[in-house]
Amino acid sequence: MYVAVKGGETAIRNAHALLAETRRGDTSVPEIGIDQISEQLTLAVDRVMSEGSLYDRPLASLAIKQARGDLIEAIFLVRAFRTTLPRFGYCEPVDTAQMRVERRISATYKDIPGGQVLGPTFDYTHRLLDPTLAGTTTEPPAPARAETEDGAPMPRVTDLLGDEGLIEAAPSTGEYPRDLTREPLSFPADRPLRLQNLARGDEGFLLSLGYSTQRGYARTHPFVGEIRFGEVEVELFVEELGFAVPLGPINVTECQMVTQFKGSSAEPPKFTRGYGLVFGQSERKAMSVALVDRALRFKELGEEQSAPAQDEEFVLSHSDNVQATGFVEHLKLPHYVDFQAELDLVRRMRAEHTDPVHGDARQEAAE
Amino acid sequence: MTALEQTQTASTSAGMPAITYNFAYLDEQTKRMIRRAILKAIAIPGYQVPFASREMPMPYGWGTGGVQVTAAILGMDDVLKVIDQGSDDTTNAVAIRGFFETTAPGVATTTRTQDATVIQTRHRVPEQQLQAHQVLVYQVPIPEPLRFLEPRETETRKLHALADYGLMHVKLYEDIARHGHIATTYAYPVEVDGRYVMDPSPIPKFDNPKMDDSPALQLFGAGREKRIYAIPPHTRVVPLDFEDHPFKVQHFAKPCALCAATGVYLDEVILDDRGGRMFVCSDTDYCNTRQAEGHRGEMSALPEAAE
Numbered sequence: 001m002y003v004a005v006k007g008g009e010t011a012i013r014n015a016h017a018l019l020a021e022t023r024r025g026d027t028s029v030p031e032i033g034i035d036q037i038s039e040q041l042t043l044a045v046d047r048v049m050s051e052g053s054l055y056d057r058p059l060a061s062l063a064i065k066q067a068r069g070d071l072i073e074a075i076f077l078v079r080a081f082r083t084t085l086p087r088f089g090y091c092e093p094v095d096t097a098q099m100r101v102e103r104r105i106s107a108t109y110k111d112i113p114g115g116q117v118l119g120p121t122f123d124y125t126h127r128l129l130d131p132t133l134a135g136t137t138t139e140p141p142a143p144a145r146a147e148t149e150d151g152a153p154m155p156r157v158t159d160l161l162g163d164e165g166l167i168e169a170a171p172s173t174g175e176y177p178r179d180l181t182r183e184p185l186s187f188p189a190d191r192p193l194r195l196q197n198l199a200r201g202d203e204g205f206l207l208s209l210g211y212s213t214q215r216g217y218a219r220t221h222p223f224v225g226e227i228r229f230g231e232v233e234v235e236l237f238v239e240e241l242g243f244a245v246p247l248g249p250i251n252v253t254e255c256q257m258v259t260q261f262k263g264s265s266a267e268p269p270k271f272t273r274g275y276g277l278v279f280g281q282s283e284r285k286a287m288s289v290a291l292v293d294r295a296l297r298f299k300e301l302g303e304e305q306s307a308p309a310q311d312e313e314f315v316l317s318h319s320d321n322v323q324a325t326g327f328v329e330h331l332k333l334p335h336y337v338d339f340q341a342e343l344d345l346v347r348r349m350r351a352e353h354t355d356p357v358h359g360d361a362r363q364e365a366a367e
Numbered sequence: 368m369t370a371l372e373q374t375q376t377a378s379t380s381a382g383m384p385a386i387t388y389n390f391a392y393l394d395e396q397t398k399r400m401i402r403r404a405i406l407k408a409i410a411i412p413g414y415q416v417p418f419a420s421r422e423m424p425m426p427y428g429w430g431t432g433g434v435q436v437t438a439a440i441l442g443m444d445d446v447l448k449v450i451d452q453g454s455d456d457t458t459n460a461v462a463i464r465g466f467f468e469t470t471a472p473g474v475a476t477t478t479r480t481q482d483a484t485v486i487q488t489r490h491r492v493p494e495q496q497l498q499a500h501q502v503l504v505y506q507v508p509i510p511e512p513l514r515f516l517e518p519r520e521t522e523t524r525k526l527h528a529l530a531d532y533g534l535m536h537v538k539l540y541e542d543i544a545r546h547g548h549i550a551t552t553y554a555y556p557v558e559v560d561g562r563y564v565m566d567p568s569p570i571p572k573f574d575n576p577k578m579d580d581s582p583a584l585q586l587f588g589a590g591r592e593k594r595i596y597a598i599p600p601h602t603r604v605v606p607l608d609f610e611d612h613p614f615k616v617q618h619f620a621k622p623c624a625l626c627a628a629t630g631v632y633l634d635e636v637i638l639d640d641r642g643g644r645m646f647v648c649s650d651t652d653y654c655n656t657r658q659a660e661g662h663r664g665e666m667s668a669l670p671e672a673a674e
Contacts, residue, residue: 008456008457008458008460008461009456009461009465011458012458012461012462012465076422076426079422080422080423080424081386082422083421083422083423084388084389084392084393084394086394086396181419182419183419184417184418184419184420184593184594185593186417187520187521188521313519313520313521317520322422322426322427323427323591325426325427326426326427326428326429326431326591327426327427327428327508327591328428329426329428330426330427330428330429330508333428333429333451333458333459333489334451334452334457334458334459335452335490335569336452336634337452337453337490337491337553337570337571337632337634337649338490338552338553338554338569338571340571340632340633340634340635340649341552341553341571341572341573341617342552342553343635344552344617345550345552349546349550352546352547
């Protein structure tokens with residue numbers, strides 16, 4: 001005899017208990033600490049802060065632990081927390097020209113004022129698994145540091161190009177940017193809004209879109225004008241005080257892509273900009289954002305639209321991995337009411353297919 | 368222990384600031400913003416009002432729109448019911464009810480339709496006629512009825528502004544030309560108050576007539592798509608159709624196997640691998656109430672056997 005399905009509540013509780021146990025894994029292995037994640041899985045933490053849109057290393061590390069290393073799940077945890085936080089105000093634009101640089105490279109010039117600083121990078125490493133890391137390693141030898149004097153100027157490469165008028169002035173709408181997290185996205189979106197969307201967009205999605213522009217889908221002839229990674233100061237203008245007060249330093253990666261522009265009857269040919277700025281160290285993400293940003297600017301630069309990376313609605317509506325994973329995974333939820341409706345229709349249509357005249361009658365008789 | 372409590376404990380033990388949440392999770396500023404969107408939606412029946420949807424602690428597509436609407440309207444004296452597929456016991460309904468039990472302490476929850484003041488639902492309208500003091504909150508995955516005919520929001524907003532619903536009528540006509548009848552069985556588009564064509568969320572078309580002239584307020588929340596829309600009480604809601612192909616709801620040949628109800632929506636339950644199946648009420652509260660009143664279907668267990 002059939003008894004209706006009950007006990008969802010107990011089942012969920014048990015599943016979550018099992019999840020907690022699975023997360024911990026073998027208890028004879030020491031539990032991983034938030035500080036270990038924060039210190040040793042720095043790039044994972046950076047990604048979670050960046051796409052979670054919340055600069056907080058301990059919370060991002062906690063999220064990674066809680067999510068068992070699933071970074072999109074960790075990003076989701078951070079976002080759901082971030083959304084509950086009160087807003088005190090909006091900080092002043094960070095000045096990346098004043099960055100305390102840890103890494104700074106340009107692909108367009110051999111040497112630049114302030115020099116090329118490689119910094120901590122995977123570039124030029126041989127991707128050979130290092131068995132010495134499998135055990136507890138001895139402390140790595142202290143690396144030699146570039147002799148940059150504190151306060152030595154490190155002008156942005158695009159500013160050097162700008163002095164000569166070879167690159168467009170940084171385009172500005174002149175208006176205070178709207179806040180993507182406080183207003184629904186509407187189209188057409190202006191550039192500040194697009195850049196906000198891309199900054200919290202999924203690294204993989206943007207990487208593929210950026211890659212597609214290099215393979216001819218909206219080709220923009222990009223050069224890495226400059227990538228810099230380091231510490232910048234965040235400041236908040238306080239009305240009551242009448243000046244900006246520093247809130248503290250954050251690490252960011254900035255990428256300035258320099259791309260070609262034919263010019264028009266009104267304008268001589270010049271280079272154009274694609275821009276990417278992300279929390280932490282993520283050159284892959286910053287470069288992808290810069291490529292996609294440039295592709296999305298096709299209209300203002302009078303270019304033809306021909307590729308997915310230029311399609312504002314397509315790119316901005318699908319870049320968010322928290323939205324994407326939720327909706328894809330919601331297919332796991334029960335859909336049996338709708339499926340029942342479809343079952344009924346398919347049965348009726350099949351009956352009509354076999355016997356077009358009496359299909360309806362036969363089906364009713366069958367029921 | 369709920370996930371929420373776990374977060375709180377873990378963060379405090381790691382020396383981080385204690386994480387606290389407002390009543391019904393959302394901060395009051397956000398609730399006000401959502402209420403404004405709801406009021407606008409009520410003022411323009413069937414119109415999709417964009418709102419600054421928040422990330423919620425459950426995934427997009429799992430009811431974040433409905434949860435935000437519910438959180439914005441929930442007061443201490445409310446009684447909340449949450450259903451998914453017509454049932455209070457499906458996992459997602461349990462999870463959302465549990466969410467409000469944790470974040471909105473003091474709000475009573477129920478499984479009884481008649482006792483509830485706010486009913487959050489996914490995919491069904493309760494069988495029992497709703498009353499004027501009740502609010503039905505629908506979870507909506509894709510609020511745009513024209514989305515699968517025109518993927519661009521910029522275009523569909525234009526079509527709504529011009530009340531240009533030709534695309535939809537052509538689609539329904541093509542169904543008839545190809546299959547002999549309209550092949551939409553759920554999320555069947557409706558015209559609200561003679562103006563906007565609206566997606567009723569993926570309820571079976573069986574439930575569409577219940578939306579018409581309902582004494583209860585009906586609110587629709589789409590979190591991922593950032594839209595809220597509404598049907599005020601006693602509003603005309605008409606499913607799209609043609610004079611020679613009028614709208615028809617699904618008809619079930621047999622009554623519910625547990626409570627013998629007819630004229631209700633039934634779920635098909637597969638009993639074995641030899642084609643055995645039974646049909647039972649999708650609305651579990653309706654079915655339980657009828658069984659408690661002594662109604663028996665052909666497969667109901669004897670009272671003592673069911674215990």
